Amino acid sequence: MARFAVRRALSALALLFATSVVVFGAFEVIPSYNPAQAIAGRNATPTTVAEVSRKFGFDKPVYTQYVNTMKLVFTGKVIDYQDDLNVVDQFRKRFPVTLSLVLPAGILWFGMAVVLGSVSAMRAGRLTDRVVMVAAIVGVSIPVVLLAALLLYFFAYKLTWFPNTGYHGLSNPVQWAYHLILPWIALAVLNIGFYSRVLRSGLLDMANQDFVRTARAKGLSRGQVFRRHMLRNSLMPIITMFGLDFATAIGGAALITEAVFNLPGIGQYEASSIGNLDVPPILVGAILTAFFVVLFGALIDILYGLLDPRIRLTG
Amino acid sequence: MAERLLEVAELEVSFATEDGLVRAVDGVSFALHRGEVVAIVGESGSGKSVTVMTLMGLTRGVNSRFGGSARLGDRELVTASEAELERVRGAEIAMIFQDPISSLSPVMRIGDQIVEQIRAHEKVSKGAAMDRAVELMERVGIPRARDRARNYPHEFSGGMRQRVMIALALSLSPSVLIADEPTTALDVTIQAQILQEVKQLSQESSSGVIFVTHDLGVVADIADRVIVMYAGQVVEQGTLEEIFYDPQHPYTWGLLGSVTRMDRPPPRRLPAIPGLPPSLTDPPEGCHFAPRCPLRFDRCHELPPLQARVPGVAGHLDRCWLQAGDKRDRREVEGQIGLATEAVA
Ligand SMILES: Nc1ncnc2c1ncn2[C@@H]1O[C@H](COP(=O)(O)OP(=O)(O)OP(=O)(O)O)[C@@H](O)[C@H]1O
Ligand SMILES: [Mg+2]
Numbered sequence: 001m002a003r004f005a006v007r008r009a010l011s012a013l014a015l016l017f018a019t020s021v022v023v024f025g026a027f028e029v030i031p032s033y034n035p036a037q038a039i040a041g042r043n044a045t046p047t048t049v050a051e052v053s054r055k056f057g058f059d060k061p062v063y064t065q066y067v068n069t070m071k072l073v074f075t076g077k078v079i080d081y082q083d084d085l086n087v088v089d090q091f092r093k094r095f096p097v098t099l100s101l102v103l104p105a106g107i108l109w110f111g112m113a114v115v116l117g118s119v120s121a122m123r124a125g126r127l128t129d130r131v132v133m134v135a136a137i138v139g140v141s142i143p144v145v146l147l148a149a150l151l152l153y154f155f156a157y158k159l160t161w162f163p164n165t166g167y168h169g170l171s172n173p174v175q176w177a178y179h180l181i182l183p184w185i186a187l188a189v190l191n192i193g194f195y196s197r198v199l200r201s202g203l204l205d206m207a208n209q210d211f212v213r214t215a216r217a218k219g220l221s222r223g224q225v226f227r228r229h230m231l232r233n234s235l236m237p238i239i240t241m242f243g244l245d246f247a248t249a250i251g252g253a254a255l256i257t258e259a260v261f262n263l264p265g266i267g268q269y270e271a272s273s274i275g276n277l278d279v280p281p282i283l284v285g286a287i288l289t290a291f292f293v294v295l296f297g298a299l300i301d302i303l304y305g306l307l308d309p310r311i312r313l314t315g
Numbered sequence: 316m317a318e319r320l321l322e323v324a325e326l327e328v329s330f331a332t333e334d335g336l337v338r339a340v341d342g343v344s345f346a347l348h349r350g351e352v353v354a355i356v357g358e359s360g361s362g363k364s365v366t367v368m369t370l371m372g373l374t375r376g377v378n379s380r381f382g383g384s385a386r387l388g389d390r391e392l393v394t395a396s397e398a399e400l401e402r403v404r405g406a407e408i409a410m411i412f413q414d415p416i417s418s419l420s421p422v423m424r425i426g427d428q429i430v431e432q433i434r435a436h437e438k439v440s441k442g443a444a445m446d447r448a449v450e451l452m453e454r455v456g457i458p459r460a461r462d463r464a465r466n467y468p469h470e471f472s473g474g475m476r477q478r479v480m481i482a483l484a485l486s487l488s489p490s491v492l493i494a495d496e497p498t499t500a501l502d503v504t505i506q507a508q509i510l511q512e513v514k515q516l517s518q519e520s521s522s523g524v525i526f527v528t529h530d531l532g533v534v535a536d537i538a539d540r541v542i543v544m545y546a547g548q549v550v551e552q553g554t555l556e557e558i559f560y561d562p563q564h565p566y567t568w569g570l571l572g573s574v575t576r577m578d579r580p581p582p583r584r585l586p587a588i589p590g591l592p593p594s595l596t597d598p599p600e601g602c603h604f605a606p607r608c609p610l611r612f613d614r615c616h617e618l619p620p621l622q623a624r625v626p627g628v629a630g631h632l633d634r635c636w637l638q639a640g641d642k643r644d645r646r647e648v649e650g651q652i653g654l655a656t657e658a659v660a
Contacts, residue, residue: 211418213373214412214419214420214483217371217373217404217405217412218404218431219404219405219432220435222397228423228431307422308421308422309422310469
């Protein structure tokens, strides 16, 4: 276990380093990239731009810039170029919003996918299965922007069941949930469709396994065979998918949903930073995502070991 | 005669597939008595597994069609409700499958898998069920059973896993034990031990055993009676002696000819039956074996009924139009029973 932790921590460091280098380097090769000009403003004189460039160190060699920026990132002093705000503070402030969106949505999409995938597999080939699978395809194919817009149009604007957009803090849980129900749905639908199809096909493969036949031959009820023998062995693929999707979503990948529903989460911040070629927030966002991916990857491996005794944890 | 446990009559099983209706079992009849081992033999695809799995309702599905009857005591199994079958499975009819490696759940402790079986049928505490599981494991020859019950299947060898399967099958003292090629996946020495085990344990509990195999050597070791299946039908049925020393159906001769015997020089002609079994979606009219049979004649266009044809032997049934005396002259090939073929003459 200790060995596992150490090896994972080392690979995490390597991944974070690589990510930061790639992100940093990517901006150097963008032709229109001129951070000094951006900071100084459109109407600044060349002298002012040169001044800014010197102050922020943009005249230094790339690797020096990289080292300086990383120093600022890890001491929590890094400033974004668009609003002169402390990037780490921004992430800290916005992270609860993103988590409020992604965590319940994640529970929703995983839970619904298990239910729908199971129902579909149990009734394979029958009407229920067909209906669920068609719905799943629709869910997978509909763009999140469109789905979010449709939800807003019907449930907030036409029916006025839900508020338009915006975020309410957890201090008032009812308002919090009320404002987030539509975003949760918008974020979950795609994954419900995707996961339930993967689970269904896993379950159908499982139905032909010899040990499932043994379980039936023992006289277990259909439900017992399903829960104890089929479901447990079919969950691995969607658990793996969940780990990655969840990690990237809390790292900012839910940016479309955040933008449409005007939720001030980290995805929204990263989106506007990309639009402004504002390196520090993008860098921090990428590092954060990489960190979550590694963390959840390790958690999933631990879970794998618990679910399947044949698997031993190795780095 | 001993108590009759199981009576199968004109059992039919077909599967609707894209290529048409597969008639996997086509009018199979036999009986099983207490304390008896009945072997079902036949080439791959002849319907052995489908026959025995149907007795447990394991072939049911949206595409399956059934006909005929299979009675366990006075319970009809073919039309039984799923709930009724759940009570039968494991408790009155238990099954040992071919592949012990894949037949146990990889993610559950061995002991728990036996406990699960016991508790599916009896209201006993987990602890009591575990004690019984350990006892059963000892009975089938698993050393340090108490510790081993905490292991997972991948920590067991193939032979040990098959012992676990036997313990599982015997855990509720079923009256009918079905073994579907239980030794095919094991090496020869372990094979012999497992066979001994099955035979002895079934005798102790005086259950009836249906033993499916395509290995006639195994049949000779274990069976009291033999059923020979071909293309979904029974082509011959009789006691072990009758089948081995006075086989009536040319297909049986072919099977017997393919047994390799250590005590004789290998035959110069290949005794394997040439040709392939017929398609089950579109079986030939008349005798199903006729297209491969070197002795076929006009009558074979008509399907021979399964009936006693050897004078004075009521229990020895076969499906061949040839006269018993005629057959005796024709089945000797190079000093042993076999199927002489024109192709290699
Ligand atoms: N669910 C199913 N759907 C369609 N066809 C099936 C199904 N189950 C079995 N069959 C077909 O029924 C026939 C009989 O199969 P069965 O498994 O009983 O053969 P077997 O005698 O046990 O052969 P083996 O020695 O290889 O185990 C085969 O042709 C098989 O393809
Ligand atoms: Mg078989």
